[in-house]
Amino acid sequence: MGWNRKILRVDLTKGTCKAEPLNMEWAQEYLGQRGLATKYIVEEVDPKVDPLSPGNKLIMATGPLTGTMASTGGRYSVITKSPLTGAIACSNSGGYFGAEMKFAGWDMIIFEGKSPKPVYLSIENDKAELKDASHLWGKTVWDTEEIIKKSHQDPQTRVSSIGRAGENGVLYACIVNDLHRAAGRSGVGTVMGSKNLKAVAIRGTQGVSGIKDFKGFLAATTAAKKVLADNAVTGQALPTYGTQVLMNVINEIGAMPTRNSRDVQFEGARKISGEAMHEPRASDGKPNLIGNQACFGCTIACGRTSKMDKSHFSVANSPKYWGATGGLEYESAWALGSHNGIDDLEALTFAQIICNEDGMDPISLGSTVSAAMELYETGVLTKEQIGVEAPFGSAEALVELCKMTAEGRGFGKELGLGSRRLCEKYGHPEFSMTVKSQEYPAYDPRGIQGMGLTYATSNRGACHLRSYTVASEVLGIPVKTDPLVTEGKAGLVKAFQDATAAFDSSGTCIFTTFAWSLADLQPQIDTACEGNWTMEKLADLGERVWNMERLFNNAAGFTAKDDDLPARLKTEPAKTGPAKGLVSGIDKMKPEYYQLRGWDQNGVPSKETLDRLGL
Amino acid sequence: MQKSLYIDANKCTDCLQCEMACSYENYGIFNIAKSRIKVFNFEHEGRKVPYTCTQCAEAWCMHACPVDAIRLDAVTGAKVVFEDTCVGCKVCTIACPFGTINYVADSGKVQKCDLCGGDPACATACPTGAITYIDADWTGLDKMRQWAAKTDTTATA
Numbered sequence: 001m002g003w004n005r006k007i008l009r010v011d012l013t014k015g016t017c018k019a020e021p022l023n024m025e026w027a028q029e030y031l032g033q034r035g036l037a038t039k040y041i042v043e044e045v046d047p048k049v050d051p052l053s054p055g056n057k058l059i060m061a062t063g064p065l066t067g068t069m070a071s072t073g074g075r076y077s078v079i080t081k082s083p084l085t086g087a088i089a090c091s092n093s094g095g096y097f098g099a100e101m102k103f104a105g106w107d108m109i110i111f112e113g114k115s116p117k118p119v120y121l122s123i124e125n126d127k128a129e130l131k132d133a134s135h136l137w138g139k140t141v142w143d144t145e146e147i148i149k150k151s152h153q154d155p156q157t158r159v160s161s162i163g164r165a166g167e168n169g170v171l172y173a174c175i176v177n178d179l180h181r182a183a184g185r186s187g188v189g190t191v192m193g194s195k196n197l198k199a200v201a202i203r204g205t206q207g208v209s210g211i212k213d214f215k216g217f218l219a220a221t222t223a224a225k226k227v228l229a230d231n232a233v234t235g236q237a238l239p240t241y242g243t244q245v246l247m248n249v250i251n252e253i254g255a256m257p258t259r260n261s262r263d264v265q266f267e268g269a270r271k272i273s274g275e276a277m278h279e280p281r282a283s284d285g286k287p288n289l290i291g292n293q294a295c296f297g298c299t300i301a302c303g304r305t306s307k308m309d310k311s312h313f314s315v316a317n318s319p320k321y322w323g324a325t326g327g328l329e330y331e332s333a334w335a336l337g338s339h340n341g342i343d344d345l346e347a348l349t350f351a352q353i354i355c356n357e358d359g360m361d362p363i364s365l366g367s368t369v370s371a372a373m374e375l376y377e378t379g380v381l382t383k384e385q386i387g388v389e390a391p392f393g394s395a396e397a398l399v400e401l402c403k404m405t406a407e408g409r410g411f412g413k414e415l416g417l418g419s420r421r422l423c424e425k426y427g428h429p430e431f432s433m434t435v436k437s438q439e440y441p442a443y444d445p446r447g448i449q450g451m452g453l454t455y456a457t458s459n460r461g462a463c464h465l466r467s468y469t470v471a472s473e474v475l476g477i478p479v480k481t482d483p484l485v486t487e488g489k490a491g492l493v494k495a496f497q498d499a500t501a502a503f504d505s506s507g508t509c510i511f512t513t514f515a516w517s518l519a520d521l522q523p524q525i526d527t528a529c530e531g532n533w534t535m536e537k538l539a540d541l542g543e544r545v546w547n548m549e550r551l552f553n554n555a556a557g558f559t560a561k562d563d564d565l566p567a568r569l570k571t572e573p574a575k576t577g578p579a580k581g582l583v584s585g586i587d588k589m590k591p592e593y594y595q596l597r598g599w600d601q602n603g604v605p606s607k608e609t610l611d612r613l614g615l
Numbered sequence: 616m617q618k619s620l621y622i623d624a625n626k627c628t629d630c631l632q633c634e635m636a637c638s639y640e641n642y643g644i645f646n647i648a649k650s651r652i653k654v655f656n657f658e659h660e661g662r663k664v665p666y667t668c669t670q671c672a673e674a675w676c677m678h679a680c681p682v683d684a685i686r687l688d689a690v691t692g693a694k695v696v697f698e699d700t701c702v703g704c705k706v707c708t709i710a711c712p713f714g715t716i717n718y719v720a721d722s723g724k725v726q727k728c729d730l731c732g733g734d735p736a737c738a739t740a741c742p743t744g745a746i747t748y749i750d751a752d753w754t755g756l757d758k759m760r761q762w763a764a765k766t767d768t769t770a771t772a
Binding site: 205207294295303 | 629632642644645
């Protein structure tokens with residue numbers, strides 16, 4: 001068990017909501033969330049479908065541990081075909097929405113077709129219906145949540161919605177739940193918007209009762225919580241500084257992509273770090289950070305709550321931003337900050353607020369602004385074309401460009417297409433720091449070699465959350481490897497990719513893996529779910545999910561050629577720091593990786609590999 | 616020694632492990648809708664506050680109950696609802712000034728915190744020490760200690 005064994009199928013074209021049983025055969029092979037929902041997509045969606053057409057489907061999926069007492073057991077994922085990359089998309093979010101879906105009695109929701117007019121899905125336990133959302137269209141995420149809660153007269157309703165970015169076709173629009181948590185990457189919110197689906201509101205009061213062995217489950221989850229509490233990263237560093245603990249660490253090892261990756265170290269890193277968020281501001285004597293915010297069931301609590309400096313130029317005339325709000329995450333601080341050469345902590349906090357309020361991925365937005373700034377500095381784009389002076393380091397430009405993109409105003413429309421399309425349009429594709437059209441995150445592959453292979457082979461385009469080898473290469477988890485060498489990284493990346501796919505299918509958060517291995521997850525799954533969930537079965541599951549996603553992408557038209565990095569990372573050596581003089585050794589790692597995967601030199605899984613994995 | 620729940624809201628992260636533990640302890644399932652302790656998130660102020668019954672010495676709910684379904688557990692000091700006796704009249708929910716006793720439509724009875732018979736599951740589950748179960752006469756001890764440290768000037772004189 002662990003599963004509710006029930007899914008909701010919503011046909012937006014016809015306006016119908018139907019319950020159907022969860023395919024339990026598939027659940028035994030793909031567990032839940034990322035794995036199981038991708039299986040549904042693979043079975044039901046043509047890989048060549050236009051992602052923004054009614055033929056694409058969008059699935060919101062929980063895992064078997066979502067809504068339980070397992071630490072971090074509140075995750076849900078959105079799976080669809082991405083309009084940004086054209087590849088499979090799977091974006092994972094915390095907050096409370098996933099658990100609420102489970103408490104209402106559902107494992108996942110499949111959206112298909114396209115509604116003729118704006119609607120939102122309202123779920124109260126077994127009852128699901130589409131409601132008119134014309135009054136919500138054009139509203140931000142935050143206003144949408146507030147209006148729905150008020151009209152339902154139920155503050156305990158949990159809402160997931162798109163902001164104006166998702167309506168306006170920003171190709172990296174998020175689906176935001178619980179105000180500040182997002183299924184962030186690859187434009188899952190754009191797909192939602194293309195279906196005229198504004199929001200999903202859920203109230204569930206049935207709880208999760210189907211645990212195979214409650215006593216054993218509680219023993220397993222209690223032991224696993226202790227492992228998190230006793231670990232230096234999950235027990236101390238993340239609670240104290242959040243993900244922003246990484247800002248100074250990554251900068252010091254020379255892997256901080258800076259000014260559109262021209263540099264690998266940022267002189268202003270300390271000013272936008274987790275440490276800086278704790279320090280009293282010169283202006284008002286108060287720190288940016290006011291506390292921690294956990295997601296459902298999470299005993300780590302890396303989430304930040306911040307209050308802006310009321311006198312900062314970005315909010316001085318907007319009292320609505322003076323209250324507590326979601327604080328900076330490392331990825332936002334990096335993408336909006338160092339990649340644009342900006343060291344203004346308050347401006348970055350505000351830019352992230354705009355991303356949350358209107359549903360945009362700050363990594364893709366930040367890195368697209370970086371590309372625009374490089375186009376501006378090299379004279380390709382002018383102030384007249386952009387609408388503002390946009391040199392690297394301009395906090396004013398960043399804030400204005402974020403707002404323009406959210407609102408679909410002027411040059412913001414072009415920024416909304418992402419850096420690959422922007423740079424190609426203006427004749428400089430080499431300025432786009434992307435893989436498979438998705439902007440890469442906060443680790444420069446010249447300084448952390450394993451991350452180059454991670455980005456190049458990630459099934460959803462450049463991403464750190466598919467194989468976070470930073471854990472090994474920088475933090476020494478589970479064993480320390482040298483970040484500057486390519487030897488051994490193919491095997492490391494494969495191992496991380498497979499284990500991560502298992503975690504992403506369970507309902508728990510990938511951040512647990514700073515402390516947990518599969519051996520800590522396994523007893524929690526095995527006591528919750530029917531079926532004999534051994535280590536082998538979980539490891540196989542991860543590898544199966546990875547190959548299934550690969551097959552989808554191959555069928556969509558991707559080839560080995562697409563498993564590559566921007567030329568800058570392969571030809572322009574790091575200028576400073578421990579990696580000085582190095583470029584990414586992607587070409588050395590890739591053939592070995594294909595071989596370890598059991599793929600041919602074109603990146604196609606062999607028949608033996610597919611047979612072994614039951615694909 | 617009599618103990619009581621002590622809540623330090625500054626430590627709360629809104630993870631809801633307390634609500635899950637409460638529902639499991641009392642109903643054998645994970646369901647925050649059935650929890651007797653609730654965490655309130657005042658989002659615009661950035662405050663998270665767990666709240667539950669304080670077990671009043673002269674409990675309004677207990678005095679208001681027309682059928683004596685709410686009784687004192689002499690060992691823990693908890694005011695406990697006896698479901699066999701409760702008739703679901705809800706007068707206690709009107710009498711309680713704090714809203715911490717509530718009607719449950721499924722059972723037709725009321726529910727409130729009973730301190731789990733002296734081993735409250737919420738306090739055990741809380742990962743940050745925001746909810747503790749300590750000497751009822753000295754719930755202020757930690758605050759006193761903090762202020763004592765602040766007001767002691769001799770150490771640095």
